[in-house]
Amino acid sequence: MRKITDVLTCSNRDLSLHDFFCLCRDSGVFRLVEKKEDDKFITICICGVFRIQRNKKTNSVTQWILYDEWKKRKELPVFISLFWSPSDSFRMNDWLDEAVKHVLKYVTSNGYRIHCESQLFRVRNWRTLDTYFIETMFPDEVKNCFAGSLCNELGFKNVICSEETRHTRQKWNNLYKEVQQKITQRAWKFISIETRTAASKLLSKHIWLMIDKPTFSYFAKSCYCSMTHDALIHSSFAKYINFSRKITFTKGVDFGGLWPMVSLLTETKDSRKFILKGKTRELYDLLPVKQLTYGDFKSLRHSAFSLTTSFKKRFLNHHHHLIPLAVKFIRNPLVKCYPVKVINQTLIFFERIFYDYFDGEVVTQQNQEDALRICNKWLEYHQDMFKNIGYRGQEQRWETEANHLSHALDWYVRSEPAIHKNQTWSSFWRLSQEWTRRLRNDNEWDGELNVAIPEWQGTGVNWKEIYSDVNEITTFKDLCREGGEMEHCIASYADLCASGRYLAFSVLHNNERATLGLSRIEQTILYRFDQMRGINNEAVSRSMLIKGKKILKEVNHLIAKKRT
Numbered sequence: 001m002r003k004i005t006d007v008l009t010c011s012n013r014d015l016s017l018h019d020f021f022c023l024c025r026d027s028g029v030f031r032l033v034e035k036k037e038d039d040k041f042i043t044i045c046i047c048g049v050f051r052i053q054r055n056k057k058t059n060s061v062t063q064w065i066l067y068d069e070w071k072k073r074k075e076l077p078v079f080i081s082l083f084w085s086p087s088d089s090f091r092m093n094d095w096l097d098e099a100v101k102h103v104l105k106y107v108t109s110n111g112y113r114i115h116c117e118s119q120l121f122r123v124r125n126w127r128t129l130d131t132y133f134i135e136t137m138f139p140d141e142v143k144n145c146f147a148g149s150l151c152n153e154l155g156f157k158n159v160i161c162s163e164e165t166r167h168t169r170q171k172w173n174n175l176y177k178e179v180q181q182k183i184t185q186r187a188w189k190f191i192s193i194e195t196r197t198a199a200s201k202l203l204s205k206h207i208w209l210m211i212d213k214p215t216f217s218y219f220a221k222s223c224y225c226s227m228t229h230d231a232l233i234h235s236s237f238a239k240y241i242n243f244s245r246k247i248t249f250t251k252g253v254d255f256g257g258l259w260p261m262v263s264l265l266t267e268t269k270d271s272r273k274f275i276l277k278g279k280t281r282e283l284y285d286l287l288p289v290k291q292l293t294y295g296d297f298k299s300l301r302h303s304a305f306s307l308t309t310s311f312k313k314r315f316l317n318h319h320h321h322l323i324p325l326a327v328k329f330i331r332n333p334l335v336k337c338y339p340v341k342v343i344n345q346t347l348i349f350f351e352r353i354f355y356d357y358f359d360g361e362v363v364t365q366q367n368q369e370d371a372l373r374i375c376n377k378w379l380e381y382h383q384d385m386f387k388n389i390g391y392r393g394q395e396q397r398w399e400t401e402a403n404h405l406s407h408a409l410d411w412y413v414r415s416e417p418a419i420h421k422n423q424t425w426s427s428f429w430r431l432s433q434e435w436t437r438r439l440r441n442d443n444e445w446d447g448e449l450n451v452a453i454p455e456w457q458g459t460g461v462n463w464k465e466i467y468s469d470v471n472e473i474t475t476f477k478d479l480c481r482e483g484g485e486m487e488h489c490i491a492s493y494a495d496l497c498a499s500g501r502y503l504a505f506s507v508l509h510n511n512e513r514a515t516l517g518l519s520r521i522e523q524t525i526l527y528r529f530d531q532m533r534g535i536n537n538e539a540v541s542r543s544m545l546i547k548g549k550k551i552l553k554e555v556n557h558l559i560a561k562k563r564t
Contacts, residue, residue, distance in 0.1 A: 032199035047099035080237035084204035381425035399539035453498035
């Protein structure tokens with residue numbers, strides 16, 4: 001690969017845009033992906049100035065950026081996916097942008113001046129009649145934004161892109177960006193979309209030459225789990241490199257259900273490297289998980305690593321006060337009689353219900369014990385169900401039973417009844433149904449009707465203009481009516497809806513009706529999918545779930561648009 005200094009042979013330090021384009025071309029910037037191999041190294045060159053290299057003898061992988069010489073860097077500026085997807089084709093645009101930006105910065109920092117021609121416009125604001133000037137290398141963009149007498153052309157102006165030239169920070173950044181854009185636009189005329197797609201596939205293919213397969217196996221088990229919507233297909237090369245540099249394993253290591261905990265070592269600020277031998281105590285002492293007792297930590301080794309991942313994501317990283325409840329539930333021997341997806345759904349219920357109801361307040365020991373007793377009775381009641389009907393082909397049945405558990409937990413946290421040790425699941429279900437029937441009757445609310453806010457703003461969107469079959473519920477009366485018609489407890493969410501922490505929708509889709517609930521994400525203005533229930537808390541069809549996800553996406557889009 002030719003150095004930039006070797007290409008800059010002219011003594012004249014003034015370059016035109018064409019000269020700078022030729023410099024990028026001769027430096028190999030427009031050669032998107034190239035693989036080289038010799039006796040010592042396997043090398044992937046990206047856009048001439050970026051390089052990934054593996055030493056064949058030591059198997060160490062290093063990343064480099066070209067200056068006067070190749071210099072090591074901890075990471076490269078663009079995301080590299082380990083598994084190719086169509087979006088990687090467009091990521092080649094980012095590689096080219098970064099390469100041109102790097103060469104431009106290098107050239108100007110070494111005293112070279114790039115001469116450009118920009119056009120000056122005088123623009124008048126039609127509201128305030130204020131006048132200001134715009135200087136740009138892309139005059140057509142300005143002409144398209146303004147019309148008539150609001151925009152006057154004042155002619156062309158010579159501009160020098162150099163560190164010696166004094167500019168304001170904003171003007172300097174705009175100038176750099178426009179020079180970079182000029183070069184890349186010219187490059188796209190001979191680098192087609194097909195070429196970019198082929199280059200991205202080549203990069204995804206060659207990147208596996210840099211990966212140690214056993215280490216990647218440990219990396220996959222530690223960092224990814226599709227059950228928590230963190231699929232391995234989205235893994236990145238940078239994350240793998242960080243993992244492989246920080247953690248080394250002895251041969252034959254197996255942590256069982258504790259594999260997800262290993263990834264916590266990469267999140268610590270500790271700069272030392274870890275050598276793991278597969279010992280539970282060794283891993284416990286290294287991790288910052290002192291809110292977990294060693295006994296609880298050790299018990300996770302024998303659980304499914306999908307459940308450990310869900311536990312880590314939902315409780316260890318956020319809701320520390322619920323850790324004892326979650327661990328005790330996972331340690332219940334009956335958990336092994338259930339599909340992992342069902343138990344994971346129950347952990348989601350814990351997080352949702354206690355967060356929504358207690359709103360950051362401390363959950364008492366009694367609250368946790370009572371909730372755990374309800375869940376344990378539910379486990380006892382359905383323990384033979386998996387053995388009798390299986391899971392595949394019966395997902396909706398399982399979802400309905402899980403919804404019933406969620407409904408019983410709703411009943412408990414909102415009415416706080418006295419829970420007795422010998423109560424059965426049938427008793428909990430009967431009491432929660434009676435509570436629901438009371439909620440469905442306006443006349444039985446008495447004093448509580450005056451406490452609830454009768455009307456709230458919601459999203460403030462006319463949903464009939466977006467989806468004719470979607471109706472947002474923004475009054476207490478409509479919430480009670482929805483609960484009565486659908487035979488569930490949506491009316492108990494009135495206070496959450498009134499405070500803006502919850503959104504409720506009535507959805508009719510393909511002759512199927514459901515109630516959709518969206519809960520606000522902690523410390524943000526956005527919402528997440530909480531639940532979607534049919535009549536009497538039954539599971540809904542897949543097409544209805546897809547409809548609910550579309551509504552969620554539209555809600556967050558409208559909120560973000562309003563914010564900007």
